[in-house]
Amino acid sequence: MTLKHRQGKNVKTMPKGTRIFTYICLIWALFVSLFPLVWLVISSLKKDPLARPGFQLPDSIYLEGYLSTFRDLHVLRYFGNSLLIAGLSVAISVVMISMSAYVVGRMEFKGKGLVSGLLYSTMFIPATALTYPVYNLINTMKLYDTRAALILIYSCSGIAVSFFLIKNYYDNIPRELEEAARIDGCGYVQTWARVIFPIARPGIMIAAVLAFLNNWNEYYWASLVLIDRNKLTVPGLLSTFTSSFRTNYNGLFSAMVVIILPPIILYCIFSRFFIEALSGGAVKG
Structure with missing residues (x-):
């Protein structure tokens, strides 16, 4: 045989x-x-x-709807706004969350359970419940109708999901690897950058992609904070097809097709990280 x-x-x-x-x-x-x-x-x-x-x-x-989307509405301008806002907010949030998840997941300190509980509790708070405090904060900081306001909001939204995903990867990493790095003279930041991050990269990349898609499609805060048409994000483009008397459905549907293409392309590029994430974050020996 x-x-x-x-x-x-x-x-x-x-x-x-x-x-x-x-x-x-x-x-x-x-x-x-x-x-x-x-x-x-x-x-x-x-x-x-x-x-x-x-x-x-x-x-x-x-095809007039597609031609109008690029010719008359200058959709690439909205794409640039969305890429700038979503990209910067994801970079800030992922670095902040990945390091905080490392502290909570790999170190012992008083109030650790309380910190985790408070972070997870934010999953149950709807965005509408935060409208007044966030809106008041943006006005107090004089950031209203600026891209910085959206970057600040997006950087602090969806923390619990990203925190849980990244921390789950950290929990699967053997502590012996950290101890070996400490023996070699690495500090906490070097240990995270050279040992923890490469192993937990699939989980961190998945958290980044999910956060980017959420920020790309977000409309509530974008419509509330931004007024200047030149600063609107991609979802704000859809409101231009609807007026009090009529709706241009051909243009609306064409713009929606154009808008969903970047997330699809992004998923195709980072699909291998989704596959690695489904394996449960197993550590290779």
Whole structure:
């Protein structure tokens, strides 16, 4: 009996009923995920989406909505605003959260449980409940209608999820690696930068990507803090298609297709980190 045949016999196969049920669930999840995207793309190619609603194919391909998005609305300006605000806020929050998660996860101090509990409790506070204190803080700091205001808000939002994700990776790292780094003369910052960060990189990158996507799609704070049209982020672009009397649905759907492309491209680039994150942060020997 060959080695390949022996390995094939040792592999446990999924029961047929379980495999069929798994395929059904995967197909259903794929359908639910792609249904709105396909509907959106088809609608964006219609001159009047309300005249032929749903999945009815257009009589002819109408691209004026896409041309208007780039020609008249200067969508690249909004892309630049969103990239600047989301990028800087993610960089600030990830560095801040990854270091604080290292302190909470790897060191012992009084009030450690309280700090963790307070951080996790922020997951249950809706953004609308923070409207007045945050709005008042922004006005007091004289940051209203500035990109710095959004960067400050985004840097401090979603802390609990990123903290939990990164700390979970830190907990899977053997402490012997830190002790070896200390013996070699590394301080806390050097230990984090040279030992902890490379191992926990998948978790940190996932936290960064999720935070970026959340900031890219965020509309509530962007519409509340920013007034100047030239400073609006990408979601603010959608409000320009709706007035008190009519809505340009073709332009609206076309702009939505353009807006969702960067997150899709970003996921394709960093998909390998998602795959590594699903492995549970296992440490290679």
